[in-house]
Amino acid sequence: MTRPIVISMGDPAGIGPETIAKAWDARVARALPPFVAVGDRRAIARVWDGPVAAVSDLNMVEQVFPDALPVLAVEDGGEIVPGVPDPDGARCAVRALELATGLVRSGAGRALVTGPVAKAQLYQIGFTYPGQTEFVAERCGISRGNAVMMLAGPGLRVVPMTTHVPLSDVPGLLTIELILAKARVTARAMVRNFGIEQPRLAFAGLNPHAGEGGALGREEIEVMQPAIEQLRDEGIDVRGPLAADTMFHERARAGYDVALCPYHDQALVPLKTLFFDDGVNITLGLPIVRTSPDHGTAFAIAGKGVAHPGATIAAILMADQAASHRIRATPAA
Numbered sequence: 496m497t498r499p500i501v502i503s504m505g506d507p508a509g510i511g512p513e514t515i516a517k518a519w520d521a522r523v524a525r526a527l528p529p530f531v532a533v534g535d536r537r538a539i540a541r542v543w544d545g546p547v548a549a550v551s552d553l554n555m556v557e558q559v560f561p562d563a564l565p566v567l568a569v570e571d572g573g574e575i576v577p578g579v580p581d582p583d584g585a586r587c588a589v590r591a592l593e594l595a596t597g598l599v600r601s602g603a604g605r606a607l608v609t610g611p612v613a614k615a616q617l618y619q620i621g622f623t624y625p626g627q628t629e630f631v632a633e634r635c636g637i638s639r640g641n642a643v644m645m646l647a648g649p650g651l652r653v654v655p656m657t658t659h660v661p662l663s664d665v666p667g668l669l670t671i672e673l674i675l676a677k678a679r680v681t682a683r684a685m686v687r688n689f690g691i692e693q694p695r696l697a698f699a700g701l702n703p704h705a706g707e708g709g710a711l712g713r714e715e716i717e718v719m720q721p722a723i724e725q726l727r728d729e730g731i732d733v734r735g736p737l738a739a740d741t742m743f744h745e746r747a748r749a750g751y752d753v754a755l756c757p758y759h760d761q762a763l764v765p766l767k768t769l770f771f772d773d774g775v776n777i778t779l780g781l782p783i784v785r786t787s788p789d790h791g792t793a794f795a796i797a798g799k800g801v802a803h804p805g806a807t808i809a810a811i812l813m814a815d816q817a818a819s820h821r822i823r824a825t826p827a828a
Contacts, residue, residue, distance in 0.1 A: 497529055498605040499556040499565070500814050502807075503595040504534030505610025506588045508580045509792030510802035515610065516543035517804035518811060519564040525808050528815045529560040530608070533567045533598075534591040537575050542798055553603045569594060577798025585616035592627060596634045599783045606784035606814035607631070608807075611792045625659060627787065628778050635781050643680045643779040645753070646763060646789055647813065648770025651743070652753040653762035654681050654779075665758045666714055669701060674722035674755075681753055682731050684779035688817040689752075697742060697751035698723060698735030699761055705736045714757075743769075772805035775813045784817045786810040 505511035515532050516539055518525075531550060532539065539547055548563035550556055556565045569591045573583025592609060599607040609627050624630040625639075632642035645654050656677045657668050678696055685694035698719060699705075702712030709716055715736045726733045734751065741747060742754065743765040756762035766774055767789065774789035788806030796802055 496554065497557050498603065499553055499560070500528055500530035500606050500608055500811055501553070501595045501598050501604035502530055502532050502608040502811070503591040503610055504532055504538055504588070505591075505612045506580055506616065506792050507535050507538035507575045507584045508577055508797060509611050509613065509794060510790075510797050511610030511792070511807075512538040513542040513577075513797070513800070513802045514788065514804040514807040515539070516545060516564060517802070518807045520545065521804065521808060522560070525812070527808065527811055528605070529557045529565075530811055531556045531565040531567055531604075533595040534569050534610075535575065535587050536566050536568050536570075539564065539566060541575055541577055542800070553598060567594070578794045578796075580613050580616045580792070580794060582616065582620050585613065585620050585622070588612050589617065589620070589622060592630065593634070596631050596783075599785075600635060606786070606818045608810045608814050609785065609787040610807075611788065611790060613792050613794070628776075628785075631778065631783075631785050632781060635783060637781055640676065641680065641780045643677055643684070645681070645684070645777050645779050646766045646774055647777055648766055648774045648809075650745070651748055651766055651769055653766050654753060654755045655759045655762040656755055656757055658759050660759075662758060662760075666701065669714060669718055669757050671718055671722045671725075674698075674719060675725060677755060678722070678726050678731065678733065679729075680780040681755065682726075685752060688777065688779070688784065688820055690820040691752055693732060694753065695751045696726075696731060696733045697737055697754045698733065699739040699742060699754060699756040700736035701757040703738075703740070705738045772803050773809040774806055775810045777813060777817065784814050784821065786814040786817070 546563035548559040598604040706712045706715035776787040778785045
């Protein structure tokens with residue numbers, strides 16, 4: 496029996512239910528592994544008229560998957576109206592995330608894919624985590640600082656070393672210790688999740704032209720270079736700091752396996768520009784595989800039948816591939 500991929504639907508008023516249903520429609524064409532959606536079944540029915548099979552046990556998923564979308568119900572999402580989020584829907588999304596994480600953590604599921612949620616709605620109901628990544632990390636017994644966000648597309652992988660913070664805070668947060676921690680987790684995960692035995696890590700400089708020898712800033716000299724030298728001493732293949740404006744074109748990308756960037760937009764802008772419809776968020780450093788489509792709830796188009804399933808399909812495929820690599824890899828976290 497093949498353990499299924501477990502997908503939390505995300506906010507029931509967003510595009511998560513639609514993209515999951517469309518992914519099931521593409522199961523044969525895209526050779527998708529069996530997966531089960533966790534959430535309020537009505538959210539699927541509001542946006543899709545295809546076959547749905549209610550399951551109460553993940554052992555049922557493989558049998559019903561060829562003929563219907565398996566759904567493990569988390570009811571009481573309130574009055575679900577696509578495009579109109581509310582607190583009931585946010586509570587349903589959290590319950591679905593909790594159940595889906597637990598199923599994968601227990602070994603019943605092969606990997607976790609999380610659908611998009613609305614943070615504003617979550618905060619209204621008392622959700623105290625910056626996002627789903629930190630929630631999943633805690634449920635897995637991992638500190639928030641040891642969970643690393645990577646965004647991946649067909650030809651680029653990026654890790655923002657700082658995430659949802661004001662740009663003015665980044666220089667103070669970019670410490671030698673932070674760089675070492677992010678790079679070590681990334682290097683191990685490239686082996687474990689992607690099967691790259693000798694991963695090549697490239698660092699983007701914080702300042703224009705990577706500081707221009709100190710003329711445009713000294714963070715590269717005083718913070719980044721010492722960290723890079725220590726990583727090299729540990730046997731990790733690293734290069735940089737590099738000028739960020741020239742490291743994301745096609746020829747440059749061929750020279751590394753993952754780019755580590757000092758701040759959020761420096762990493763996400765090139766990834767989303769190049770691979771908007773099939774970008775995947777994968778969390779590194781967890782004992783389980785967790786991916787997510789790299790887009791939000793898109794309430795403006797929810798329920799209109801136009802949501803593109805590419806990122807959800809890519810998240811399912813990457814989760815499946817990472818789980819397969821982990822079976823073959825040595826158990827290093």
